[in-house]
Amino acid sequence: MGLIVQKFGGSSVKDTERIFNVADIVTSTYAKGNDVVVVVSAQGDVTDDLIAKAKEVNEKASRREMDMLLSSGEQVSASLLAMAIEKLGYPVVSLLGWQAGFLTTSDYSNARIKKVMPERIRKELDKRNIVIVAGFQGVNRFNDITTIGRGGSDTSAVAIAAVMHADLCQIYTDVEGVFTADPRKIPGAKKLDVISYDEMLELATLGAQVLHNRSVEMAKKYNIELEVLSSLTRKPGTIVKEETKMEKMLISGVAKDDHIARISIVGVPDKPGFAFKLFSKLSNKNVNVDIILQSIGRNGTKDISFTIAEDNLDVALEVIENYVSNVGASTVLHDENVSKVSIVGAGMESHPGVASEMFEALYDSNVNIQMISTSEIKISVLINRADADKAVRAIHDKFFGE
Amino acid sequence: MGLIVQKFGGSSVKDTERIFNVADIVTSTYAKGNDVVVVVSAQGDVTDDLIAKAKEVNEKASRREMDMLLSSGEQVSASLLAMAIEKLGYPVVSLLGWQAGFLTTSDYSNARIKKVMPERIRKELDKRNIVIVAGFQGVNRFNDITTIGRGGSDTSAVAIAAVMHADLCQIYTDVEGVFTADPRKIPGAKKLDVISYDEMLELATLGAQVLHNRSVEMAKKYNIELEVLSSLTRKPGTIVKEETKMEKMLISGVAKDDHIARISIVGVPDKPGFAFKLFSKLSNKNVNVDIILQSIGRNGTKDISFTIAEDNLDVALEVIENYVSNVGASTVLHDENVSKVSIVGAGMESHPGVASEMFEALYDSNVNIQMISTSEIKISVLINRADADKAVRAIHDKFFGE
Numbered sequence A, B: 001m002g003l004i005v006q007k008f009g010g011s012s013v014k015d016t017e018r019i020f021n022v023a024d025i026v027t028s029t030y031a032k033g034n035d036v037v038v039v040v041s042a043q044g045d046v047t048d049d050l051i052a053k054a055k056e057v058n059e060k061a062s063r064r065e066m067d068m069l070l071s072s073g074e075q076v077s078a079s080l081l082a083m084a085i086e087k088l089g090y091p092v093v094s095l096l097g098w099q100a101g102f103l104t105t106s107d108y109s110n111a112r113i114k115k116v117m118p119e120r121i122r123k124e125l126d127k128r129n130i131v132i133v134a135g136f137q138g139v140n141r142f143n144d145i146t147t148i149g150r151g152g153s154d155t156s157a158v159a160i161a162a163v164m165h166a167d168l169c170q171i172y173t174d175v176e177g178v179f180t181a182d183p184r185k186i187p188g189a190k191k192l193d194v195i196s197y198d199e200m201l202e203l204a205t206l207g208a209q210v211l212h213n214r215s216v217e218m219a220k221k222y223n224i225e226l227e228v229l230s231s232l233t234r235k236p237g238t239i240v241k242e243e244t245k246m247e248k249m250l251i252s253g254v255a256k257d258d259h260i261a262r263i264s265i266v267g268v269p270d271k272p273g274f275a276f277k278l279f280s281k282l283s284n285k286n287v288n289v290d291i292i293l294q295s296i297g298r299n300g301t302k303d304i305s306f307t308i309a310e311d312n313l314d315v316a317l318e319v320i321e322n323y324v325s326n327v328g329a330s331t332v333l334h335d336e337n338v339s340k341v342s343i344v345g346a347g348m349e350s351h352p353g354v355a356s357e358m359f360e361a362l363y364d365s366n367v368n369i370q371m372i373s374t375s376e377i378k379i380s381v382l383i384n385r386a387d388a389d390k391a392v393r394a395i396h397d398k399f400f401g402e
Helices: A016-031 A046-057 A063-087 A119-126 A152-163 A197-205 A213-221 A274-284 A310-327 A346-350 A354-364 A385-400 B016-031 B046-057 B063-087 B119-126 B152-163 B197-205 B213-222 B274-284 B310-327 B346-350 B354-364 B385-400
Strands: A003-008 A035-040 A092-095 A102-104 A113-116 A130-134 A137-139 A145-147 A168-173 A194-196 A226-230 A238-241 A253-269 A289-294 A301-309 A331-344 A371-375 A378-384 B003-008 B035-040 B092-095 B102-104 B113-116 B130-134 B137-139 B145-147 B168-173 B194-196 B226-230 B238-241 B253-269 B289-294 B301-309 B331-344 B371-375 B378-384
Touching: A003 A016, A003 A152, A016 A035, A016 A063, A016 A130, A016 B046, A035 A063, A035 A119, A035 A152, A046 A063, A046 B016, A046 B063, A063 A092, A063 A130, A063 A137, A063 A145, A063 B046, A063 B063, A063 B092, A092 A119, A092 B063, A113 A152, A119 A130, A152 A168, A152 A213, A194 A197, A197 A213, A197 A238, A197 A253, A197 A331, A213 A226, A253 A274, A253 A310, A253 A385, A274 A289, A274 A301, A274 A310, A289 A371, A301 A310, A310 A331, A331 A385, A354 A378, A354 A385, A378 A385, B003 B016, B003 B152, B016 B035, B016 B063, B016 B130, B035 B063, B035 B119, B035 B152, B046 B063, B063 B092, B063 B130, B063 B137, B063 B145, B092 B119, B113 B152, B119 B130, B152 B168, B152 B213, B194 B197, B197 B213, B197 B238, B197 B253, B197 B331, B213 B226, B253 B274, B253 B310, B253 B385, B274 B289, B274 B301, B274 B310, B289 B371, B301 B310, B310 B331, B331 B385, B354 B378, B354 B385, B378 B385
Parallel strands: A003 A035, A003 A168, A035 A130, A092 A130, A102 A137, A168 A226, A194 A238, B003 B035, B003 B168, B035 B130, B092 B130, B102 B137, B168 B226, B194 B238
Antiparallel strands: A102 A113, A137 A145, A226 A238, A253 A301, A253 A331, A289 A301, A331 A378, A371 A378, B102 B113, B137 B145, B226 B238, B253 B301, B253 B331, B289 B301, B331 B378, B371 B378
């Protein structure tokens, strides 16, 4: 018995049947004597439908009015879920972001949570109400409605768990937990029982898309135990928590990211400051650079290659062309047919053989490595996109095969 | 130049085309140098769709959660209208009921406005913003969302006009104003240029359904000039204001109400107190009694007949059967095939011939009068429902014919 925060995504509340499924999970948790706070996203495609409606009226609608519009989606799902719980005979109350005390910055459509003032939630829990909170939304200091970005409901849930010192924060999705690889692609992929915050962060960044990074970062900061689990199968999911010695797995997962592109600048004058200036110009345009490779120079020039998110390619090329024509580098090349495949594991710090095992798996399946990047708990390689699925399978077999 | 409040109903904002039509009206008003506050209802059938969604989940959902759900409808229309106005290049901000300072009672689904605190609206107008307010909604003292009943957006608009001392409150609908009779039924029906609050109240009560009574009562109380007009034709509508001697029309309109029923109690013991007790019992059940007719007694008994709203018939009959069996009245009859036809006019006070002209018109068209009721500015008759349209035409011809 304790305080449990449960978050349900849009697919978990997409229709009446699913809403009652969620109501059943929530009331079962409550019936065991727990205090329960539930965070919901908008139903199914509601957010996308609202965006389409807005675009029909004004392609360049202000972000303030977009937030006013989109926040109605969670209002609908929160009240419908409350009605379902009423139907099951339990005491319940739904609250919007501003009612639940979510104070955010004024960056409409991508606001950060500054503070959660949980007085109202606490009061409702004290009355033994189940509390439903509309996720993804808050108000700024002008009392205007803000939204905290896509996937923000995860963050809403973790923020409540943090400020109220919840015993557990459950993130219900349509997968059963965190897997050693994408289970839709790799038949032998195994569900992890436990994973550390850092490993989860690397996996989220690498495109595993189970949890949003912001929510994991916040959970780590406030040491909130997360559980990722399915709202349909009702099996235990994956616990995300602080790593302990005992639990350190050599490798916890293999991830793939197809949404990247590689840029190469050939014939850069071999003078100090080129890379620094280039990357700061890219950063000014919100382009994040990932893996960087710089060749030893020949004839007073060098080559520099790096990866970025595929979405940023046009912006990045524009910045680079401008800059390069000023400094006299010869050629800018780019390649969208690349993927990044990574292994993550808190245990690899103390096991130097992991990288060579990964490279061996790739060599055995005839996959060429273009670039390599490593951190303390991650090894990433850039390869041809056509080889990506094969590479993931080979690596997964190597570490998790029978 | 002044402060103008404009209210647009659901059909006026039902799709993108209509939204831009409204945006055009609003920005034209603003471009003339006026401060403009706009109150909107939910788009077209949105409220009905949300109610259907709720019923699918829980037929007996709490009214608190219903209000949480339904208030999202105006949130969507308010933000979409703001986006359309942005598109036209004008400064605009949308506000929800709680942001616009609407404090209401806690009677969810039928709350009364206790107070409008216009500080935020004033601040936005001072910044030269057009202000869009979501109608129909407010918050109670617990900061929970309430709705103020169907048609409440009219009342929202008048409340803002009252508290901010607006120069004019325009109620845009899909009709061009207030007519001498229902223009869909009576070809010669004429639009009125001006009508007094009292006449409008009688017409609203009598089923003209152009403006909601609560809004007219509030406009009268705070002396707010209303204009009822069409959002499509852009012609001047009907002004509703305090009557002045000059403007007194003999008759301002003919109205019909089909949604009534007549009850007769035959053989009531001729003792004091019967009617008083009966009507107080009905009043306790929220049954409003309209026209009452009591016969002179025969053999120590009398007959009593009265009309009520058709919807209340079952409740009323139950109350009456119980009461009558206690006091020993003989028979209770009821008739749903009745209509009430009325003429309204502030001028009739000083023209005693009006009633006989009306009765003459009915006699000439062979319509039998069952009951008669009069007030200072109204004469109503109860007739067979089958005769009702014929009766309205005959009376309208008599007073407004060429």
